[in-house]
Amino acid sequence: MSYQFQTFLADAAAAPAAGGFNPTPIVYMVCIFAIFYFLAIRPQSQRQKQLDAMIKGVKTGDRVVTSSGIHGMISNVKDTTVILKVADNVKIELDKSSIGSVLKRDDDAEAVSTS
Numbered sequence: 033m034s035y036q037f038q039t040f041l042a043d044a045a046a047a048p049a050a051g052g053f054n055p056t057p058i059v060y061m062v063c064i065f066a067i068f069y070f071l072a073i074r075p076q077s078q079r080q081k082q083l084d085a086m087i088k089g090v091k092t093g094d095r096v097v098t099s100s101g102i103h104g105m106i107s108n109v110k111d112t113t114v115i116l117k118v119a120d121n122v123k124i125e126l127d128k129s130s131i132g133s134v135l136k137r138d139d140d141a142e143a144v145s146t147s
Contacts, residue, residue: 087128090114099132 090096094106096116107123108115114131117123 086134087131090128090131090134095135096131097133097135098126098130100130101132103135 090106090109092106092109095103096106097103098116102116102118102124104116104118104124106114107117113125113127115123115125
């Protein structure tokens with residue numbers, strides 16, 4: 033590099049524009065927020081929407097696993113709770129929000145086994 037170009041770069045870096053506005057920090061903050069949004073916030077909100085749709089769609093006969101790991105079959109659905117059959121003559125009532133995942137409908141398993 034020539035000496036004049038080096039001194040020009042040094043002067044430009046050392047001396048801020050007189051009374052000017054420097055948008056660089058704002059641009060960096062917007063970029064960092066956009067990256068954070070697409071890597072953390074958006075995927076979590078999509079998972080939450082899927083979980084809410086799954087919980088609203090549970091029906092009698094679905095096999096489910098609760099968030100605490102209890103496996104069972106839904107025997108009755110109420111407004112905010114479900115009755116979960118975990119063994120013969122053993123039924124428990126749980127909040128719908130405690131359902132972790134829906135495995136499959138009991139009717140679907142019977143249809144596959146008879147085919």
